[in-house]
Amino acid sequence: MAVSGKVIKTRIKSVSNTKKITKAMEMVSAAKMRKAVSAALDTRIYATIAWDLLINLSKTEKEGIPLLEIRQVKRMLVILITSNRGLCGSFNSNIIKKTAIQLKNPRNISFQRAHNKHTQPSEHVEIDVIGIGRKGADFCKKNGYNLIASFNSISDKPQLEDVLVATQIVIEDYKTKKYDKVVVAYTDYRSVVSQEAKIRQVLPISEFDLEKTISGLGKNENLLNRTLSKEPQEKISEYLFEPSKKEVLKTILPRLVEMQIYQSLLESSASEHSARMMAMKNAGDSASDMIKELNLTYNKTRQAGITQEIAEIAGGAATLG
Amino acid sequence: MINFKIVTPERLVYENEIYQVSIPTTSGEITVLPSHIPMVSVLAVGELKIIDKDGEHPYAVAGGFLEIQDENKIVVLADKVERADTIDVERAQEARKRAEEEMIKAKAGEDVDFARLQALIDKEMNRIRVGNKYRKLK
Numbered sequence: 001m002a003v004s005g006k007v008i009k010t011r012i013k014s015v016s017n018t019k020k021i022t023k024a025m026e027m028v029s030a031a032k033m034r035k036a037v038s039a040a041l042d043t044r045i046y047a048t049i050a051w052d053l054l055i056n057l058s059k060t061e062k063e064g065i066p067l068l069e070i071r072q073v074k075r076m077l078v079i080l081i082t083s084n085r086g087l088c089g090s091f092n093s094n095i096i097k098k099t100a101i102q103l104k105n106p107r108n109i110s111f112q113r114a115h116n117k118h119t120q121p122s123e124h125v126e127i128d129v130i131g132i133g134r135k136g137a138d139f140c141k142k143n144g145y146n147l148i149a150s151f152n153s154i155s156d157k158p159q160l161e162d163v164l165v166a167t168q169i170v171i172e173d174y175k176t177k178k179y180d181k182v183v184v185a186y187t188d189y190r191s192v193v194s195q196e197a198k199i200r201q202v203l204p205i206s207e208f209d210l211e212k213t214i215s216g217l218g219k220n221e222n223l224l225n226r227t228l229s230k231e232p233q234e235k236i237s238e239y240l241f242e243p244s245k246k247e248v249l250k251t252i253l254p255r256l257v258e259m260q261i262y263q264s265l266l267e268s269s270a271s272e273h274s275a276r277m278m279a280m281k282n283a284g285d286s287a288s289d290m291i292k293e294l295n296l297t298y299n300k301t302r303q304a305g306i307t308q309e310i311a312e313i314a315g316g317a318a319t320l321g
Numbered sequence: 322m323i324n325f326k327i328v329t330p331e332r333l334v335y336e337n338e339i340y341q342v343s344i345p346t347t348s349g350e351i352t353v354l355p356s357h358i359p360m361v362s363v364l365a366v367g368e369l370k371i372i373d374k375d376g377e378h379p380y381a382v383a384g385g386f387l388e389i390q391d392e393n394k395i396v397v398l399a400d401k402v403e404r405a406d407t408i409d410v411e412r413a414q415e416a417r418k419r420a421e422e423e424m425i426k427a428k429a430g431e432d433v434d435f436a437r438l439q440a441l442i443d444k445e446m447n448r449i450r451v452g453n454k455y456r457k458l459k
Binding site for chain 1: 328331347
């Protein structure tokens with residue numbers, strides 16, 4: 001008899017306690033995830049309408065509007081959205097890995113893509129990072145990337161106000177030409193079991209990237225009775241703009257930036273909770289397996305102990321008799 | 322009847338068939354009746370008033386834009402919307418006081434956040450005004 005029954009019993013107890021904890025965390029994450037997903041879907045209405053408006057306005061001259069200006073990239077900014085807490089499987093490591101690849105090779109990501117012309121980045125591209133969530137900020141500090149700001153106090157239910165400070169920095173620095181390109185690294189929520197780390201361009205506002213973000217928002221199409229691909233070309237002349245097209249664009253463009261970053265944050269939050277839920281579910285399952293195995297071993301040792309005792313008694317009786 | 326929607330980045334606030342709506346825009350308040358021509362405009366801080374079959378519904382809005390589409394459809398994309406009767410006037414007053422105090426500090430020192438603070442004060446003033454106006458009605 002190698003292990004005593006008592007040791008195994010303690011082991012079983014501790015594993016079942018762990019199982020209780022993971023089960024509770026799984027349930028909490030499931031509830032949070034549902035909320036996060038519905039929040040992500042709710043912003044889609046706004047996003048779609050704002051997007052439609054932008055398409056309607058896209059025929060206007062692009063010069064003179066700083067947020068649409070495409071420049072050669074000398075310095076760029078990455079907004080890295082991660083979680084504040086751990087225990088969520090590979091959620092953080094996936095997005096950090098993806099970002100790290102880009103940070104190591106900045107020339108590739110700083111290539112400007114537009115409809116008709118591509119702009120090569122300059123020889124040496126510098127990258128700064130804004131970290132949303134503690135894990136991403138920690139990563140930057142550890143690896144010596146230039147972290148200009150970090151937001152660690154964003155709640156589980158992000159409000160638009162939470163990202164306004166970050167978007168303010170982004171928009172101002174883009175206008176003053178400190179940065180020539182801004183991207184956001186976030187985790188796209190596909191379903192409970194699948195999330196994907198993604199990097200999307202925020203500034204200059206790219207119709208291509210924005211459309212990808214919006215069309216990726218959930219697959220529940222019956223909500224979307226206004227499709228993205230309607231023909232806005234004929235409608236443009238019919239619109240009346242008050243006070244002027246330029247004024248309208250000035251209001252709508254920063255909103256679109258805010259919206260895109262906010263949406264990324266919501267997607268990440270939904271992904272984080274579902275990743276945590278899956279991680280906890282797996283942990284709970286393996287705890288169950290472990291308990292089963294330990295129970296088997298326990299019973300075996302108990303049985304062995306009894307058998308041995310009987311054998312001893314029988315042996316003793318035989319010598320006496 | 323007009324199909325009317327108020328949307329914020331967070332959620333869909335209001336959707337209904339309405340008779341008319343008064344909207345504060347940067348170029349003055351407009352009232353939209355059915356069969357309005359398509360228009361895009363910028364929202365100002367102020368009071369938005371909807372009239373539908375149940376009567377008047379006042380809202381406090383703060384910035385954003387609106388789109389009047391064909392076929393009697395209006396969409397208001399607001400940064401912030403609040404129903405007049407859910408406004409907590411006391412809290413709005415406190416918020417305004419805080420903003421004004423900050424403003425005094427900012428005036429003494431640097432003037433970086435001047436515009437933002439002024440906008441904040443305007444928003445809270447608007448909430449107080451709209452909130453007070455309809456508190457008595459209840």
